[in-house]
Amino acid sequence: MSLLHTCTLRPQDPPPPGMTARGLVTVYHPKQNSPSLPLLLFPVFPVNPDLGAAVGIPVGLVLDACCILGNNRRGELQLLDMPHQRVADEYSDPDRLLSPGRYLFVVVTEERHPVYDYSVCSSFDYWVPPAVIPLRWKGQEPARAPDLPYFSPSDGGEVILEDDACIVTGATSCLESSHIVPATAVQWCRRNRTLLYAYGGDPLKDIKSARNVVTLRSDLDSKHMDSGLFVFAPFAGRIVPIFLKPTAGDLAYNFHMKEVGFPDRILRGYLFVRFAWDIFKFHAPGLAAAAWAQQMLPHQGPLLNLKRSSSGRDQQEGASKKAKTSGDGRGSHTDEAALLAVYEAVDENLQKQPYLTGGDAELGFHVGFSSTKRLEFEYRRAHPEVSAVGSTQFWEDAENKWDDWTT
Known part of the structure; x- marks a missing residue:
């Protein structure tokens, strides 16, 4: 009896399908002097390419990013090619998809007045986190979270994996721990410790604890997450990865805007801080140009003449x-x-x-x-x-000063 068995080679699996961006969402500051450098730039992928789903990026994500760059001031998106044509604001459905196109972000006051000449925050280092984050970012977490064990991968010891599998892919091999709030942000956390304390933890303690790490597959670990490949953000009541670089390829095809098992131990306030860090570092190519526009001399004027006419x-x-x-x-x-x-x-x-x-x-x-x-x-x-139809004109009563028709 022969102990030898015939062995056939296993055929190589076809390469995983890739996905390319179907356009760009570009957002400009009204006073920005460089049309080639938008304040924000987001490549846009299909939500589900196999089903021909809509192409777009959540309105809430874009508005939150604009708000962060605008020193935590809320506002609205307008069409760049048709000034004053509002597309979305803080009252819009945050899960509605914003189509590829060119937009303006205009700050809006509490009295609903537009502000076109607003200042921007030029760096994450100078950004002051809000005391209260948007409601949709909040998780079901207690007012004061319990302490969790600390660890420090830089000590040369064994890296602790808090999750049994990658929270995005479900893989159980080639896993690494990745920080939510970057470990390099210790000084920033120290300066803003009082505000961050309202999020339910102590950032100086949490930044090197299990409260600040998630387990990811090695091709999604901190080296890639820290390169702006994707962000974690809320969508439809769940946390999803949103891929924001054209090079995402097969990762975007398989995991873009798919629900992940985001661990409850991670405070949602820290996730919001991470989102802000990503926006400042990777997705605001025209931030410096917009900041410089605030220092322009009056005679230079804005690139975009967006003053509303008096009538x-x-x-x-x-x-x-x-x-x-x-x-x-x-x-x-x-x-x-x-x-x-x-x-x-x-x-x-x-x-x-x-x-x-x-x-x-x-x-x-x-x-x-x-x-x-x-x-x-x-x-x-x-x-x-x-073709010269302007805005609606209102009759004004000389005595009562009515601002609108009444019925």
């Missing part, structure tokens, strides 16, 4: 002059094609949502609205004499 008639007369001087009969609508592309992308996403939110309706978004916009643009081109 609708001013806007109408100005647009009329542009229409008369335009050689192609389109007036000031030279960016119609780019704007219509944004509308069509928004419309496509609306068709794939299970329902429309009140925020969508308030902004005039409904299934099929891009077709109406296309007809509007075509009509304006064919009838330049009516």
Whole structure:
């Protein structure tokens, strides 16, 4: 009897599918003087490429990033190619997907007044965390979390893995521990210890404890997480990884915006700090340009003239002059094609949502609205004499000073 067995080679598995970004979400500061350097830049991946799902990035993530750079001031997103056309604000559904396009972030006061000339925070080192983080970032955690054991991988000892598997991929081999709040942020934590204490822990103790580490597969560990490859953020009531670099490839294909088993021991306030650190370091290419714009001399003026006219008639007369001087009969609508592309992308996403939110309706978004916009643009081109429609004009009573019509 022969003890030898025939062995056949196992065929090599096909390479995992990759996924490429389908566009960019770029956000500008109204006073920024460098159109090639947006304040924020996010590559956008399909949520589920196999099912042809909508392409976009959560509105809440973009607004939170803008708020952080704007020194924790809330605001709204407007279309860059159509100033004052609001796309989303703090009352919008944070889980609605923002389509690829160019946007402005405008700070809004408590009285709902827009602020275009606002300052930005130029570095994470100078950023002061808010005492209260947005509600959707909060987890079900006690007011004061219990102490957890400390460890220090830099001591040369065995690295403690707090989780049995990678929290993103579920892998049980090639695992490493990764910090949420970067270990290099100790001095920053010390300066902001009082504010961070309100998050439920003590950052100077927690930064080297199990309260600040998660277990990841080696190709997602701190070296890659610290390169801005992805961020952890809330979406639909869960924590998901959102890949924000075009090089994400097969990782984005398999894990982009998929729910992860994020451990309860990690304070959500620390996760918000980590998000801010990533935004400052990797996703704000025009931050320096926007900060410099605040120091511009008055005669230089802003790149984007976004002052609201004192009346609708001013806007109408100005647009009329542009229409008369335009050689192609389109007036000031030279960016119609780019704007219509944004509308069509928004419309496509609306068709794939299970329902429309009140925020969508308030902004005039409904299934099929891009077709109406296309007809509007075509009509304006064919009838330049009516292409100067400005904002709605209100009748003002000389005695009672009414600001609007009443019924």
